[in-house]
């Protein structure tokens with residue numbers, strides 16, 4: 001069934017497993033499409049790396065995904081989007097879709113006039129984020145926090161437990177003390193910590209995950225490219241719906257595939273080992 005109406009595949013990449021939070025949402029809207037996911041496990045985390053290194057990795061991974069047939073590439077990583085998306089767009093002749101720091105919705109929804117932004121050092125230091133702040137958040141207070149160590153924990157498969165609660169507690173406390181009512185998850189790894197962050201932050205705080213909005217953007221772009229399939233129009237939901245599409249995603253990693261496969265299977269159960277491959281790029 002797959003492939004008969006799709007000319008191009010949708011590539012996604014992240015420093016590791018975080019971009020699966022975007023894949024999960026994109027899959028809901030485009031279940032008939034072939035996805036190629038690349039986790040740069042060997043080089044994660046990107047946050048503390050110098051920008052030029054992240055740009056080099058983004059170029060190598062994009063080249064790889066295009067060689068595998070990607071006709072559009074989603075930079076499913078805030079840090080890589082901030083560092084590399086302009087270079088990628090200048091270098092390759094296909095569309096690139098990046099992450100948007102979700103400052104805009106948080107700033108428009110806040111009732112206390114205070115929002116928290118949890119992201120990597122690379123994202124908070126980047127011009128894309130600062131442009132968003134100037135545009136949408138000039139009249140509210142923004143409490144920023146680098147989520148140091150959180151990406152590493154998710155990459156080790158740790159998404160709950162005391163250790164991570166303590167770390168999240170340290171990062172969220174200054175936001176709560178300032179009366180923030182919305183927290184932007186400015187890194188694609190953080191939706192996997194949603195339950196812990198919600199528990200620590202309490203009921204008065206709403207988390208904003210940009211992945212569904214980015215997935216809508218992917219859908220629009222793919223539709224423009226006339227790649228949309230008849231299958232995407234069907235209204236099937238739940239596990240069966242995911243099962244019906246999982247077998248057309250290929251997962252690559254520059255390192256070990258263990259956590260990648262565990263997390264992908266927590267989204268779509270039963271993906272067979274043959275869909276996971278370690279590659280040396």
Ligand code: DGL
Nearest residue numbers: 015018046047078079188
């Ligand atoms: N998921 C990446 C992001 O959105 C993680 C960055 C990192 O590897 O530090 O920023």
